Amino acid sequence: MGGLAELRTLPSVDQMLKAPAVAPLVERHGRVVVTEELRLVLGEIREMVRSGGLIPDADGVIASLVSRLDYRDLSNLRPLFNLTGTVLHTNLGRALLAEEAIAAAVDAMREAAALEFDLDTGRRGERDSHLRDLLCELTGAEDATVVNNNAAAVLIALGTVGGGRQAIVSRGELIEIGGAFRMPDIMERAGVALVEVGTTNRTHARDYRRAIGPETALILKVHTSNYRIEGFTAEVSGAELAAIAHEAGLVLLNDLGSGTLVDLRRYGLGKEPTVREAVAEGADLVTFSGDKLLGGPQAGFIVGRRDLIAAINRNPLKRVLRVDKIRIAATAATLKLYRDPDRLAARLPTLRMLARPQHEIRAQAERLAPEVARLLASSGHRVEICHCSSQIGSGALPVDTIQSAGLRIEAASGSALEALAALFRSLSRPILGRLQDGALILDLRCLSDESEFLKSLSEGVGHALA
Ligand SMILES: *Cc1c(COP(=O)(O)O)cnc(C)c1O
Numbered sequence: 056m057g058g059l060a061e062l063r064t065l066p067s068v069d070q071m072l073k074a075p076a077v078a079p080l081v082e083r084h085g086r087v088v089v090t091e092e093l094r095l096v097l098g099e100i101r102e103m104v105r106s107g108g109l110i111p112d113a114d115g116v117i118a119s120l121v122s123r124l125d126y127r128d129l130s131n132l133r134p135l136f137n138l139t140g141t142v143l144h145t146n147l148g149r150a151l152l153a154e155e156a157i158a159a160a161v162d163a164m165r166e167a168a169a170l171e172f173d174l175d176t177g178r179r180g181e182r183d184s185h186l187r188d189l190l191c192e193l194t195g196a197e198d199a200t201v202v203n204n205n206a207a208a209v210l211i212a213l214g215t216v217g218g219g220r221q222a223i224v225s226r227g228e229l230i231e232i233g234g235a236f237r238m239p240d241i242m243e244r245a246g247v248a249l250v251e252v253g254t255t256n257r258t259h260a261r262d263y264r265r266a267i268g269p270e271t272a273l274i275l276k277v278h279t280s281n282y283r284i285e286g287f288t289a290e291v292s293g294a295e296l297a298a299i300a301h302e303a304g305l306v307l308l309n310d311l312g313s314g315t316l317v318d319l320r321r322y323g324l325g326k327e328p329t330v331r332e333a334v335a336e337g338a339d340l341v342t343f344s345g346d347k348l349l350g351g352p353q354a355g356f357i358v359g360r361r362d363l364i365a366a367i368n369r370n371p372l373k374r375v376l377r378v379d380k381i382r383i384a385a386t387a388a389t390l391k392l393y394r395d396p397d398r399l400a401a402r403l404p405t406l407r408m409l410a411r412p413q414h415e416i417r418a419q420a421e422r423l424a425p426e427v428a429r430l431l432a433s434s435g436h437r438v439e440i441c442h443c444s445s446q447i448g449s450g451a452l453p454v455d456t457i458q459s460a461g462l463r464i465e466a467a468s469g470s471a472l473e474a475l476a477a478l479f480r481s482l483s484r485p486i487l488g489r490l491q492d493g494a495l496i497l498d499l500r501c502l503s504d505e506s507e508f509l510k511s512l513s514e515g516v517g518h519a520l521a
Pocket residue numbers: 204205206207209232236277278279280281310311312313343344345346354355449450
């Protein structure tokens with residue numbers, strides 16, 4: 056006992072701040088934060104002593120302070136291992152950028168750049184000019200513009216072309232993309248009246264033709280990239296829709312969603328329509344995302360007819376939805392990689408991960424399984440190598456899965472499995488797998504740094520299971 060009397064020996068915040076061991080903490084975290092955390096640590100110790108605990112020694116106090124400061128410093132945006140099997144995971148930030156894009160973004164962050172300044176004439180330039188030529192070159196379109204994301208691209212394109220009038224869209228394409236993004240809501244916000252045609256599974260050319268009236272401004276085609284209707288289905292091709300629209304003097308807007316710039320079959324994946332194809336079919340405007348299959352930063356692109364792009368650029372919303380210099384730099388660097396399709400899979404992480412052959416992933420699983428089993432052995436978890444299926448994610452090729460390999464971890468009970476998943480999430484570099492059939496599956500398709508993975512695991516597991 057005697058704890059209460061001992062409380063007087065507990066150093067004050069001011070004394071602690073002068074302690075040599077605290078100086079480097081102040082250097083790193085700043086005096087304000089260290090003072091705040093010290094107060095909390097000392098307060099907790101007083102509480103503990105009052106309820107019969109002992110006063111920790113100086114090292115113990117410092118250790119609590121350090122772990123509080125470290126915890127406070129941890130960011131939810133810290134790097135993690137995405138072993139969910141979904142390569143373009145919207146909740147995990149979608150595409151990982153190519154080194155070329157990262158370097159360009161870093162330069163743009165650190166230095167001034169001619170963002171809206173024409174170095175040739177010395178006059179004011181245009182923000183979009185850094186991307187326009189590249190986008191036209193890669194898609195065959197006449198003109199191009201860029202906004203914050205593809206949802207924004209759809210919003211501004213619809214509002215500019217169809218504001219106050221009607222847009223015809225197939226009932227089979229009125230999609231919800233996730234979160235709060237539903238096509239009908241976006242259309243309403245854009246001030247466009249929605250005219251639904253056809254049925255969920257079948258829409259014909261005559262359905263579109265019949266719906267055209269004096270108030271019609273455009274036909275909207277939406278690539279139903281996150282689901283597929285199978286069986287007794289009919290949809291009207293982009294080329295046919297373009298013909299129907301143009302006959303009636305209307306605009307065809309094709310929202311491709313993921314929108315790839317290359318034929319993915321070249322890399323062993325399924326067929327997704329390319330932007331170039333959509334343009335060639337006759338769409339007047341095509342919208343697509345920067346951070347889905349394209350593998351760049353978040354952005355929304357609109358390519359197509361020059362007069363329509365010019366009208367979009369004059370829309371005041373364009374200023375609201377504009378993209379900053381960091382993303383413009385990274386986007387330009389990403390797009391440039393597409394000029395050399397032979398080296399694309401080696402340079403673009405998204406494509407590299409998607410194209411990674413199963414035998415390579417399996418070999419990695421074989422290397423890692425014994426190590427992971429050893430780390431988890433004392434806690435009674437069983438680790439084995441498994442087949443699994445990855446998916447592209449973010450709505451591309453929804454029913455195509457990619458054969459992959461990974462580790463399957465089984466626990467003694469459901470709650471032990473949940474606890475293990477929670478432990479993995481709490482690591483300084485979290486490991487995210489997916490819970491499936493009573494096991495935690497770690498799909499290794501997106502794992503490149505094996506030693507960092509093992510280090511993270513051994514640190515965390517060592518702490519928790521020690
Ligand atoms: C993903 C997607 C969108 C939204 O794109 P973001 O880049 O997420 O804003 C719109 N339309 C389709 C068809 C999509 O697949």
